[in-house]
Amino acid sequence: MTSMSDVARAAGVSAATVSRALRGEPGVSEATRRYVTEVAKRMRYAIARDASSLAGGRRYAVAVLTADVGRGDLLAGAEGALRAAGYDVLLYVLRDAEARARFFEELPPLGRRVDGVLALSVTLTDEESDAIGALDLPLVAVRDDDLREALRLAAGHVLELGHRDVALVLPEDVDESYDELLVAEGLSVRPEWTLWSSSTVAGGEQVVDVLLDGDRLPTAVVCGSGQVALGVFLRLRRDGRDVPGDVSIVSLDGPDLVSAVGITAVEGAWRERGEHAVGQLLAALRGEADDAKPPSVHLVVRESTAPR
Amino acid sequence: MTSMSDVARAAGVSAATVSRALRGEPGVSEATRRYVTEVAKRMRYAIARDASSLAGGRRYAVAVLTADVGRGDLLAGAEGALRAAGYDVLLYVLRDAEARARFFEELPPLGRRVDGVLALSVTLTDEESDAIGALDLPLVAVRDDDLREALRLAAGHVLELGHRDVALVLPEDVDESYDELLVAEGLSVRPEWTLWSSSTVAGGEQVVDVLLDGDRLPTAVVCGSGQVALGVFLRLRRDGRDVPGDVSIVSLDGPDLVSAVGITAVEGAWRERGEHAVGQLLAALRGEADDAKPPSVHLVVRESTAPR
DNA sequence: CTGTTAGCGCTTTCAA
DNA sequence: TTGAAAGCGCTAACAG
Numbered sequence: 117m118t119s120m121s122d123v124a125r126a127a128g129v130s131a132a133t134v135s136r137a138l139r140g141e142p143g144v145s146e147a148t149r150r151y152v153t154e155v156a157k158r159m160r161y162a163i164a165r166d167a168s169s170l171a172g173g174r175r176y177a178v179a180v181l182t183a184d185v186g187r188g189d190l191l192a193g194a195e196g197a198l199r200a201a202g203y204d205v206l207l208y209v210l211r212d213a214e215a216r217a218r219f220f221e222e223l224p225p226l227g228r229r230v231d232g233v234l235a236l237s238v239t240l241t242d243e244e245s246d247a248i249g250a251l252d253l254p255l256v257a258v259r260d261d262d263l264r265e266a267l268r269l270a271a272g273h274v275l276e277l278g279h280r281d282v283a284l285v286l287p288e289d290v291d292e293s294y295d296e297l298l299v300a301e302g303l304s305v306r307p308e309w310t311l312w313s314s315s316t317v318a319g320g321e322q323v324v325d326v327l328l329d330g331d332r333l334p335t336a337v338v339c340g341s342g343q344v345a346l347g348v349f350l351r352l353r354r355d356g357r358d359v360p361g362d363v364s365i366v367s368l369d370g371p372d373l374v375s376a377v378g379i380t381a382v383e384g385a386w387r388e389r390g391e392h393a394v395g396q397l398l399a400a401l402r403g404e405a406d407d408a409k410p411p412s413v414h415l416v417v418r419e420s421t422a423p424r
Numbered sequence: 425m426t427s428m429s430d431v432a433r434a435a436g437v438s439a440a441t442v443s444r445a446l447r448g449e450p451g452v453s454e455a456t457r458r459y460v461t462e463v464a465k466r467m468r469y470a471i472a473r474d475a476s477s478l479a480g481g482r483r484y485a486v487a488v489l490t491a492d493v494g495r496g497d498l499l500a501g502a503e504g505a506l507r508a509a510g511y512d513v514l515l516y517v518l519r520d521a522e523a524r525a526r527f528f529e530e531l532p533p534l535g536r537r538v539d540g541v542l543a544l545s546v547t548l549t550d551e552e553s554d555a556i557g558a559l560d561l562p563l564v565a566v567r568d569d570d571l572r573e574a575l576r577l578a579a580g581h582v583l584e585l586g587h588r589d590v591a592l593v594l595p596e597d598v599d600e601s602y603d604e605l606l607v608a609e610g611l612s613v614r615p616e617w618t619l620w621s622s623s624t625v626a627g628g629e630q631v632v633d634v635l636l637d638g639d640r641l642p643t644a645v646v647c648g649s650g651q652v653a654l655g656v657f658l659r660l661r662r663d664g665r666d667v668p669g670d671v672s673i674v675s676l677d678g679p680d681l682v683s684a685v686g687i688t689a690v691e692g693a694w695r696e697r698g699e700h701a702v703g704q705l706l707a708a709l710r711g712e713a714d715d716a717k718p719p720s721v722h723l724v725v726r727e728s729t730a731p732r
Numbered sequence: 733c734t735g736t737t738a739g740c741g742c743t744t745t746c747a748a
Numbered sequence: 749t750t751g752a753a754a755g756c757g758c759t760a761a762c763a764g
Contacts, residue, residue: 117535119757130735135759145733162532166478167757170740175474180515185496192493195517204537207488207515209503224470227425229512317684346684373681376625376654427741438751443743453749475741478756 118161127155138163165204177204178397179230179253181219183238184211186371190236190258193390198234201398206230210238220247227251232397234258236390254400258393263340266368266382267294269415271301273366273380274336278424283309283334285323285344309334313344320347328355335424336364342374342381349379349420360422370416378419385411426469435463446471473512485512486705487538487561489527491546492519494679498544498566501698506542509706514538518546528555535559540705542566544698562708566701571648574676574690575602577723579609581674581688582644586732591617591642593631593652617642621652628655636663643732644672650682650689657687657728668730678724686727693719 124131129152136144137152144152169175178198182191195205206229210216216238226233226248233248235257240248248255263286274282282303284294290312295305308330313319320343327333339345345367352359359365367374370381388411399406432439437460444452445460452460477483486506490499503513514537518524524546534541534556541556543565548556556563571594582590590611592602598620603613616638621627628651635641647653653675660667667673675682678689696719707714 121757131758132736132760133734136734139759141759143733148733160532162536164478164536164757165533166474166483166536167740168759170472170474170478170742171757171759173740173759185493185499188493188496191515192517192519195515196519196523199516205515207499207503207513208507209500211500211504215504224468225473228470228472228474343680343684346681350685372651373654373684376651376681377658429741439742440744440752441750444750447743449743451749456749472741475756476743478758479741479743481743481756 118159120161120163123152123156123159123161126159127152175229175231176202177206177230178394179206179208179226179233181208181210181233181235181238181240183209185209187237187386189386190390193387194234194236194394195390196387197391197394201394203231203398220244223247223251227253232256232401234393234397236393254397256393256397256400258389263290263294263368264297266384266413267297267338268301269382269413270338270366270368271298271303273415273417273421274338274364275302277336277364277421279334279336279364280304280424281306281309281332281334282336282338283311283327285311285313285320285337285339285348287315287340287344288312290340315341316343317347317350320344320349321351322347324348324351324355333357333363335362336366336421338366338368340368342367342369342371342379345369345379345381345420346373346377349377360420364421364424366421375416375418380418380421381416382413383416384413426467428469428471431460431464431467431469434467435460483537483539484510485514485538486702487514487516487534487541489516489518489541489543489546489548491517493517495545495694497694498698501695502542502544502702503698504695505699505702509702511539511706528552531555531559535561540564540709542701542705544701562705564701564705564708566697571598571602571676572605574692574721575605575646576609577690577721578646578674578676579606579611581723581725581729582646582672583610585644585672585729587642587644587672588612588732589614589617589640589642590644590646591619591631591635593619593621593628593645593647593656595623595648595652596620596627598648623649624651625655625658628652628657629659630655632656632659632663641665641671643670644674644729646674646676648676650675650677650679650687653687653689653728654681654685657685668728672729672732674729683724683726688726688729689724690721691724692721 120134121131124134134152137149198205208219210219232254239259293310298305311323313323337348339348345365349359349365352363357363365379367379367381370383374381392410395408396406428442429439432442442460445457488502506513516527518527540562547567601618606613619631621631645656647656653673657667657673660671665671673687675687675689678691682689700718703716704714
């Protein structure tokens, strides 16, 4: 396997010059750089990362943490951006509490393996974040459940359609009820119409049962997750209600299945968000602050919403 | 950051001994090994992979190629198994033709970065496989579209329920029609009921339109993908047909949305398949052959199938 | 602008 | 069973 000194010999320069030339470091004449680069390419030379990071301290690798690989676009976006920047992607799937505990138990090696950490769709506890910080690793986290903006869009939409009786179904791990936000948007809040449910289809179906027990049905339901939206949709239909004739449905999240059945949803621009997070991380690695604003969510109107 | 020689000093032995002890290499007395291990743990020592692989040649990393991150379970299963075996997972998302071309263009570095390659839900061309082989990297590929076994299960199921008029909807990139297989299972084949469609909900809906144009409807539809199954389901329902009263539906693939709406499906045991693939790869790395048989698919009967 | 000289932190002979 | 020494292939001072 050709090494850097092979290239150096072939180009008639020292290894140091090859190193500088290939990395775009200053201190090499343009002519030399061009020539060395060309020779290296001709020899199909590929730098040995191990040696490079051993000597240089930089690892050119980022750990990507993800709770589950469900949010594929986020991961794909981040991977693409990292790869484009010349970083390797070390994937860590923190599937369950056990895997998570194990990961944080065995954290130390991470410090020697990566330059930074990207947490995608895992909400890290403070201790967990601190543990990573203690390793001197910059950390950027992308939460996939920042509901505020999504909620604002959804509320605006149903309001515009004339709905006043709106139920809100939140994922059970959310502790706020977002009352002020809804009120600020112009919706009146009925406490019994703010519900929490597991993010599953079954959860959505149960929610409908609860709503049916009330004195009347809301004319619109805003669902925190796509699974729930689908459950609500199916259960309402089975109960003979028309969607959106009787009840409109908006999902605050837009996985495949939501678009598949035509449910209006707030879509996250997940790929772009992954790329944005990478931008933040790379900036942090350079010691800069990142200027870019995160991509914002947008509403995709489908067939599950109609004027009241 | 504590290095191996720090541990060596603390334990009163040489670095070579620490290295041997920690890796389970022979040539260390049990007592020494135990002691060294204990000291290392107490010092929270983490080996520097870079230095290790630079010196030793082994990299303890595997490249995982995936076309898209859709099949999360497969990826998660593989990741878990690799991690458990002490390997790092370098993720490469080969989203589109461009990303794919770029990857194979820049292959060389891979040889210095990983010990092996796992291809999950990407069907590599022969040239692509060869390119990886040329790097002397063992390669294990998991296809997620081996329909034969799934088809056999599905056919058996509908036959058992008494269906004779069965339509088969295949993904459009499949070129076989599987006639002999169906016949072997005991189903008679009507050419106009073997259809190809894009693996989308819309594709499934169109399929129903085609079927409705025929002189009569099949009593069961076997769908190659979950999206299609869902499309067929929704479209039939919208047309006033009862599922499974009028038509039974079986999906040959079981993504979330299929279970969510209660469609009978062949499920792939994807997590286990990922683990199995890792087993194969690790065996290849040890120069052994793997004995284990791949996990097989199984049928999950839900509410979309009923006796004819 | 370029070359020389030391290591980076391990693993691996080779001796003891 | 253990240790000493020699690198693995780079990068980072330091000279020139």
